[in-house]
Amino acid sequence: MSRDLSCHPCFNDAVRHAFARIHLPVAPECNVQCNFCKRVYDCVNESRPGVTSVLLTPLQALKYLQESLKRDPRISVVGIAGPGDPFATPERTLQTLQLVREAFPEMLLCVASNGLNVDSHVDRLASLAVSHVTLTVNAVDPAIGAKIYAWVRDGKRMYRSQVGAGLLWTRQADAIRNLKRQGVTVKVNTIVIPGVNDQHVVDVARRVAELGADISNCVPLYPVAGTVFGCVEPPKPEQVAALRAEVGRYLPVMAHCARCRADAVGLLGEASSPEAELALLHASTTPSSSDEARPNVAVATLEGVLVNEHLGSAQQLAIYGPRDGSFQLLETRATPPPGGGRDRWQALAETLRDCQAVLVADAGDTPRNILAEYQIKVISMEGLIEDGLNAVYRGIEIRSPSPTRLRCGSGCGGNGQGCS
Numbered sequence: 001m002s003r004d005l006s007c008h009p010c011f012n013d014a015v016r017h018a019f020a021r022i023h024l025p026v027a028p029e030c031n032v033q034c035n036f037c038k039r040v041y042d043c044v045n046e047s048r049p050g051v052t053s054v055l056l057t058p059l060q061a062l063k064y065l066q067e068s069l070k071r072d073p074r075i076s077v078v079g080i081a082g083p084g085d086p087f088a089t090p091e092r093t094l095q096t097l098q099l100v101r102e103a104f105p106e107m108l109l110c111v112a113s114n115g116l117n118v119d120s121h122v123d124r125l126a127s128l129a130v131s132h133v134t135l136t137v138n139a140v141d142p143a144i145g146a147k148i149y150a151w152v153r154d155g156k157r158m159y160r161s162q163v164g165a166g167l168l169w170t171r172q173a174d175a176i177r178n179l180k181r182q183g184v185t186v187k188v189n190t191i192v193i194p195g196v197n198d199q200h201v202v203d204v205a206r207r208v209a210e211l212g213a214d215i216s217n218c219v220p221l222y223p224v225a226g227t228v229f230g231c232v233e234p235p236k237p238e239q240v241a242a243l244r245a246e247v248g249r250y251l252p253v254m255a256h257c258a259r260c261r262a263d264a265v266g267l268l269g270e271a272s273s274p275e276a277e278l279a280l281l282h283a284s285t286t287p288s289s290s291d292e293a294r295p296n297v298a299v300a301t302l303e304g305v306l307v308n309e310h311l312g313s314a315q316q317l318a319i320y321g322p323r324d325g326s327f328q329l330l331e332t333r334a335t336p337p338p339g340g341g342r343d344r345w346q347a348l349a350e351t352l353r354d355c356q357a358v359l360v361a362d363a364g365d366t367p368r369n370i371l372a373e374y375q376i377k378v379i380s381m382e383g384l385i386e387d388g389l390n391a392v393y394r395g396i397e398i399r400s401p402s403p404t405r406l407r408c409g410s411g412c413g414g415n416g417q418g419c420s
């Protein structure tokens with residue numbers, strides 16, 4: 001089916017009952033901390049931005065999209081909207097967009113970001129024919145922004161208070177200008193936070209309109225427990241309606257925003273179907289590309305909870321594999337006895353032909369190199385087996401409170417984080 005820009009259900013109210021969108025949750029991190037945001041990964045019942053039940057790698061996301069389109073051909077838009085910021089980890093986002101663009105040349109592509117790191121990627125977005133970008137601009141006055149953002153991280157530097165808020169707005173303005181130069185449709189979301197920026201929302205709309213933004217979306221605050229604004233009363237519907245009317249003097253206004261989850265799929269405002277949720281769960285444990293023939297992971301563990309054995313001293317390895325949308329222990333497998341030099345490690349590699357990775361406390365260079373020849377990643381780490389499996393299958397960075405170290409074997413095509 002040929003799709004034009006008017007087939008985007010978020011930008012065109014008239015088609016929201018005919019065309020659906022899908023969010024691919026591939027962006028795990030954020031470079032800004034908004035005082036209203038808490039990202040979680042395991043809540044399927046909560047519906048708001050920042051929430052996803054799983055995280056996908058770019059290849060998993062493509063497969064999930066392919067499956068989803070078979071089930072729901074109304075999908076006209078692929079969006080990346082979290083659970084973190086798509087440009088905090090731009091390589092994951094851009095790789096996903098590229099895979100989708102190659103597989104589905106007619107698909108509308110959409111990205112939602114805080115805007116801090118968009119400007120340097122505008123040309124790439126344009127070359128991928130990303131047609132819609134949403135930026136969330138909550139303040140153009142750094143004094144007000146300082147109340148909204150706890151910190152802003154640019155590369156390795158962290159900025160707080162008005163310096164951080166000022167930097168964010170400068171980057172957002174640059175991004176809007178350049179996106180418009182490239183002909184991208186730009187929507188600006190503004191979270192209406194009573195007592196903080198509600199008197200400032202119209203100024204935001206006026207400034208972004210001057211820069212060429214196409215549409216405004218005033219989103220009432222969704223107070224999330226455990227955040228700075230967790231106890232702030234959301235604005236009343238009549239206050240939001242009045243603000244939208246004023247904003248409408250400067251920009252067309254979107255009023256049907258569904259505050260979608262980072263893994264939303266289907267028509268706007270409709271909850272994901274159980275089949276779609278299952279497909280997402282399944283996709284998150286599906287090995288990618290060359291890993292398909294080797295779905296399992298070997299683990300050097302003393303007691304079955306932690307990755308805590310050196311490969312050289314492990315007499316057996318626990319073999320885990322994906323099952324029913326998760327992973328489980330399949331068996332334990334004896335390792336070849338010590339001695340024998342390279343032959344020992346070649347024998348081990350032969351017994352691990354069904355494994356894409358081995359999680360170990362550490363390993364010598366010889367086994368690393370030999371296992372790499374067999375395309376088995378050796379991942380050195382300390383911590384829970386579950387964390388290691390999440391890294392391999394779901395691309396989730398290990399965040400162990402104990403010092404955690406991941407090192408991939410030389411055959412690893414991944415990003416040095418134990419996942420690829």
Ligand code: SF4
Pocket residue numbers: 010011021022023077078079080081110111112132134260
């Ligand atoms: Fe794009 Fe936002 Fe609509 Fe998702 S909900 S498709 S990110 S405009």
Ligand code: SF4
Pocket residue numbers: 030031032033034037038039050082083084085113114
């Ligand atoms: Fe959350 Fe988005 Fe703010 Fe990041 S930019 S803290 S993901 S709301």
